[in-house]
Amino acid sequence: MVISNMEIIPGKRIRLHLGLVQGSTVRTKHFGRDLMASLKNIFGGELKGYTELLQEAREEAVRRMQEQAKAAGANAVINVRFSTSSVTQGAAELFAYGTAVVLE
Amino acid sequence: MYDIIALVTLLALGYFFGRMAELRHYKSIIQREQEYRDVVAIASKIPPPGERLDASILVSGSVVISVDYFKRFLAGLRSLVGGRIVAYESLLDRARREALLRMKQEARKVGADRVFNIKLETASISRNARGGIGSIEVLAYGTALVQVAGGDQN
Numbered sequence: 366m367v368i369s370n371m372e373i374i375p376g377k378r379i380r381l382h383l384g385l386v387q388g389s390t391v392r393t394k395h396f397g398r399d400l401m402a403s404l405k406n407i408f409g410g411e412l413k414g415y416t417e418l419l420q421e422a423r424e425e426a427v428r429r430m431q432e433q434a435k436a437a438g439a440n441a442v443i444n445v446r447f448s449t450s451s452v453t454q455g456a457a458e459l460f461a462y463g464t465a466v467v468l469e
Numbered sequence: 470m471y472d473i474i475a476l477v478t479l480l481a482l483g484y485f486f487g488r489m490a491e492l493r494h495y496k497s498i499i500q501r502e503q504e505y506r507d508v509v510a511i512a513s514k515i516p517p518p519g520e521r522l523d524a525s526i527l528v529s530g531s532v533v534i535s536v537d538y539f540k541r542f543l544a545g546l547r548s549l550v551g552g553r554i555v556a557y558e559s560l561l562d563r564a565r566r567e568a569l570l571r572m573k574q575e576a577r578k579v580g581a582d583r584v585f586n587i588k589l590e591t592a593s594i595s596r597n598a599r600g601g602i603g604s605i606e607v608l609a610y611g612t613a614l615v616q617v618a619g620g621d622q623n
Contacts, residue, residue, distance in 0.1 A: 368527040369612045371586050373515055376522040402535070402604070407479055409487035409537025410494075411567075412604055416533045419606060423529070445527060447608060449592040457592075 366431055367441035367468065374441060374468060381467040383437045388429025392422040393456040419459065423447065426461040439465035479538045487537025491559065498566050508573040510584045516614060524617050526579050529610035530571025534564045536604065561605065565589060568609040581613035 367374060394402070394415065402412050426447075434442045445463035452458050516523075536544075540556035547554050568589070576584050590608045 367525060369525040370527055370588065370610060371515055371525065371612045374525055375516055375614065405535045406541075406604070407483055407486075407538045408490065409483065409535055409540070410490040412533040412535050415604070415606070416531060419533065419608075420531055423531070423608075427527075446588070447529075447590060447610060449590065449606065449608070451592070 366434065366439075367443075368427065368431070368445055368463075369441070369443050370445045370463075372444050374443060377441075378469045379443075379466045380469050383434075383439050383465040383467065385462060386430050386433040386437065386439070386442060386465045387460065387462040388426045388431070388433060389458060389460040390422050390425045390429070391452060391456055391458045392418060394418060419449075419457065422457070422459040423461065426459045430461045430463065434463075434465040437465050439467055441466050441468050480542060481539075483538030483540070483542070487539055490537070491563070494563055494567070498563065498570065501570050502566070505570060505573040505577065508576050508582055508584065510569060510573065510587050510611065512587050514586050516583070516585055522617055523614035525612045525614055526581065527610065528572050528575040528579065528581070528584060528613045529608060530568045530573070530575060531606060531608040532564055532567045532571065533604055533606045534560060534567070536560050561591070561607075564591075564605055564607040565609070568607040572609045572611065576611075576613040579613055579615055581615045584611040584613045587611040 373379070401414055405412050430442060430445075442463040442465055445461060448460045450458050450460070536557065540560070543556045544554045547556075569587075572584065572587075588610055592606045593604070
């Protein structure tokens with residue numbers, strides 16, 4: 366399945382629009398990572414644990430979006446956007462959405 | 470008295486380690502920016518028409534960076550009088566450049582030399598008890614165009 370954040374797919378024609386598809390996941394960090402993060406809050410620098418966590422969560426959101434697109438009979442998702450929001454203290458929602466289409 | 474000693478220790482630790490981390494990070498960013506110069510990130514929505522036939526792949530890069538104790542203290546002081554918070558500006562600059570670099574790294578891995586429709590997203594993910602920004606996440610994403618073998622239309 367083609368995933369793209371452009372409005373078109375170069376070299377391909379869009380045959381059918383199937384509407385919006387979306388996938389989201391809410392994740393929170395575990396205690397060990399939190400401890401490391403609070404240390405890093407003093408020293409500064411990259412929080413590798415968080416980077417990985419958010420990356421995994423985003424992949425999960427994309428996977429869910431992809432499943433939804435597949436269920437709708439699409440073979441591509443175009444104009445994909447990501448959004449992040451912190452729901453409560455220490456938890457984040459990762460959200461991916463796009464337009465499911467059928468390419469020729 | 471102990472409070473003051475603890476505060477000064479934290480400030481000193483934050484200053485030295487934070488400064489070291491920042492200098493090291495900038496050095497590596499500048500070096501890698503040279504290295505990934507041939508992967509071009511373009512903010513245009515769509516590629517120019519009538520070009521070679523490409524396959525499109527979504528690529529992204531993200532990073533979470535925390536600010537150190539000293540800079541947070543400075544920012545707290547700054548918010549009393551207002552004005553530019555230089556301490557946070559470098560944090561955001563570093564995060565954006567790092568995210569873009571990671572995106573380019575992924576683009577090169579899939580064999581692309583151009584990435585279109587770049588979007589940058591910034592989120593503050595952890596807030597400390599007093600409501601200040603603890604760390605920020607920057608996500609950069611775009612569509613990498615990979616040349617398909619034999620797909621040259623010219």
